[in-house]
Amino acid sequence: MSEVKTHYRNCNICEAMCGLEIKYQDKQILSIKGDKEDPFSKGYNCPKATALQDFYEDGERLKTPIKRTENGWQAISWEDAFNEITEKFKAIQGEHGKHALAVYLGNPNAHNLGNSLFLKPFMKSLGTINRFSSASTDQMPHHVASNFMFGAGMLIPVPDIDRTDFMLIIGGNPVVSNGSMMTAPNVIGRLKSIQKRGGKVVVVDPRRTHTAKVADQHLFIRPEKDALLLLAMIHRVFQQKAVNLGNLKAKVHDVDTLESLVSAYSPRAVAEFIGISADEISALADEFCHAKSAVCYSRMGASTQTFGGLCQWLTNALNIITGNFDSEGGAMFPQPAFDLLRNHKRGHQSSFGQHHTRVRKLPFFNGEFPVATLAEEIQTPGEGQIKSLITVAGNPVLSSPSGHKLAEAFTGLEYMVSVDIYLNETTKYANIILPGTTGVENPQYDIFFNSFSVRNTVKYSPPLFEKTAEQRSDAEILQTISARMSDTPIPAHLQNIAPEVILDMELKKGPYGEQGLSLQKLLDNPHGIDIGPLMPCLDERIKTADGKIDLVPKLYSDDLPRLDAVMSKPARDNDYPFDLIGRRLVKSHNTWTQNSARLVKGKNPCTLEVHPEDAQQLGITNGALLKISSVSGSIEITAVVTDDIQKGVVSMPQGWGHNQKGTKMSVAATQPGVSINDLTDTNRVDTLTGNAALNGTPVSLHVIENNN
Ligand SMILES: Nc1nc2c(c(=O)[nH]1)N[C@H]1C(S)=C(S)[C@@H](COP(=O)(O)OP(=O)(O)OC[C@H]3O[C@@H](n4cnc5c(=O)[nH]c(N)nc54)[C@H](O)[C@@H]3O)O[C@H]1N2
Ligand SMILES: Nc1nc2c(c(=O)[nH]1)N[C@H]1C(S)=C(S)[C@@H](COP(=O)(O)OP(=O)(O)OC[C@H]3O[C@@H](n4cnc5c(=O)[nH]c(N)nc54)[C@H](O)[C@@H]3O)O[C@H]1N2
Ligand code: SF4
Ligand SMILES: [Mo]
DSSP, X not given: OOOOEEEEEEOOSSTTOOEEEEEEETXXXXXXXXXXXXXXTTTOOOTTTTHHHHHHHOTTSOOSOEEEETTEEEEOOHHHHHHHHHHHHHHHHHHHOGGGEEEEEOGGGGGOHHHHHHHHHHHHHHTOSOEEEGGGGTTHHHHHHHHHHHSOTTOOOEEOTTTOSEEEEESOOHHHHOOSSSBOSSHHHHHHHHHHTTXXXXXXXXXXXXXXXXXXXXXXOOTTOHHHXXXXXXXXXXXXXXXXXXXXXXXXXXXXXXXXXXXGOOHHHHHHHHTSOHHHHHHHHHHHHHSSSOEEEEOHHHHSSTTHHHHHHHHHHHHHHTTOBSSTTSEEOOXXXXXXXXXXXXXXXXXXSSSBOTTTOOBOBTTBOOGGGHHHHHHSOSTTOOOEEEEESOOHHHHSTTHHHHHHHHTTOSEEEEEOSSOOTTGGGOSEEEOBOOGGGSOBOOTTGXXXXXXXEEOOBOOSSOOOTTOBOHHHHHHHHHHHHOSSOOOHHHHTOXXXXXXXXXXXXXXXXXXXXXXXXXXXXXXOEEEEEXXXXXXXXXXXXXXXXXXXXXXXXXXXXXHHHHHTSOSOOSSSOEEEEEEOOTTOOTTTSTTOHHHHOSSOOOEEEEOHHHHHHHTOOTTOEEEEEOSSXXXXXXXXXXXXXXXXXXXXXXXXXXXXXXXXXXXXXXXXXXOGGGTSOTTOBOTTTOOBOOSSEEEEEEEEEOOO
């Protein structure tokens, strides 16, 4: 046996980029702990980090390709797999056109250096316009707002959580999720620091979440009414003559237009609809204005809903008109060492709706179509129909709206491939599964999450363990398919270029390159390097043609009548009287971490939270087995009666439902739960951005069996 060694790397499961210290001996991991010397996470880690060992050791994780045959799944060589896949793709594209092949990209792509770099050339080589991804079940409204207000979809303002005096969190539960579009390891510690320095944290959520319990104030809001709250707060700011552009004077267009747009949305006018009193709305707006610095941060609950687009626009607008933008303690732009916008020239916004989906005419944006339309695009015959699909690191059968219907659509495809590490609810429909290396077998550098980070830091880790001769990385898989599918030959020296070569070049050309930042420097500093807190940088970073912020892009003012229509509709649907929302759990990450025994042990957490008054009215006892139904389908789930949830609203976890035949994740199947996305509805989207409305699904509840 060789000596015990130590390896440092960032955890790549969620967005928080926690630094880890891993002790190992030969190819055996001995322990995983937070790295106290990581300048950003300072020793913090959540319970999921240790599961990196489980994913590495998981005997059910695929390591070489498998092919579906009449006699079940069979091993196939990489060469045979690549030959078959590229022949089939070419034949299908030859017969039906390039766009007959679609791609679905899932969340772990953003956590993998190779995928982050090579998906772009991969898409180009396939020549299809039909890209779908988890972005349209997640954060598309943020990108649309940044595109139109600041000139680039990837220019995301993040809360300066470490210096703010007042943090308003709408529809996010960062104490559990550890933040999203806000990379901030140890959010709970950072929120408590706000309080320790005399500041305040306010949470707006239909559920009393863990974050709400830590906060100084929690306001229950009716689902999907956040845009009205934000409009009323902005109304109050204007009415109190409290507009203060701070550093942004002469840098913001259309402040007057905003004032006239919000004039109809007084706190009194919206209070009844949103479930927060006019006095509370006014007080919240006043406190926000009077705080030395303040920031409004709105996330999943305010993005994956029917007004997600408006919410993200108004969040930015509130920060801007109160002097809390591009300034300490407000919303600020990171300056990442690997700058995704390095080549983005001013005045080159993505055009919106340059194409629309064939069936429902939803907009194309940022190179993709909304995933809520994928099933119908596969199932509706006619010119442009999708006949073939490749999924890369995604599980849309569990993660997309009406996932069970998407599964049905997959059975009609002529040919499907999945680049994935498990035989799961989605990949079981593939003809061939190509598994890449994962987690500790990969190099780690967070291109995306450094772009959303609350502090500028930089860190690279090489793979902890070299892959075996039989394994391929996702990067190699993508590069091989690209080389074979591309119409224009890719030069030999670029076909297998290592991610590190590109990383090194970008670091040297990036904002800290002149100060000597390079891959070598990162290798010499395995705990990472702290660059410092976020700095005002609007003038350098903004990408609008004239360098000014567009406060009221037309697409948003055009969308307000849709919101007004809600205010005249009855609050409740008689057939489906409850609003279903999702929740995240500390010990699971989306749909794929549940094959780790240490993460799924104990009581089944996939339960439905019901308010005591609703439970009493329907005769539901704690622990009762319920049937929940929506227009999309029905599932059975155990009730937990709690006043942590607002009356009229019910909540269940997302990412579950591992109970399906033909999958091979036997630990996950011991605690399968049910899929929330068998209830969500592809027809519920934010029509402005195309993002799925996964929160606020109208449902009904029926007792199957009470727990007496
Ligand atoms: N109702 C409801 N639905 C939701 C949400 C919600 O809040 N409510 N949340 C949404 C959000 S925010 C997101 S991001 C999406 C996520 O949606 P998806 O990205 O579709 O789902 P994941 O669970 O992240 O699936 C990851 C897949 O990648 C595989 N995988 C893991 N690691 C690797 C790797 O290193 N390489 C490869 N090739 N594959 C890998 C896993 O086996 C799994 O199949 O779900 C969305 N769906
Ligand atoms: N442990 C863990 N961490 C994760 C993940 C995970 O699965 N598990 N997933 C990661 C991913 S991919 C993402 S995108 C992030 C997401 O990070 P967050 O956005 O922080 O995650 P959620 O827990 O989905 O928070 C959404 C909140 O919105 C509330 N909500 C629902 N509907 C509404 C509404 O209409 N209005 C308002 N105001 N609130 C509403 C819900 O009650 C919930 O508290 O988390 C990441 N981190
Ligand atoms: S918070 Fe996220 S990045 Fe940090 S250890 Fe947990 S899963 Fe990993
Ligand atoms: Mo996400």
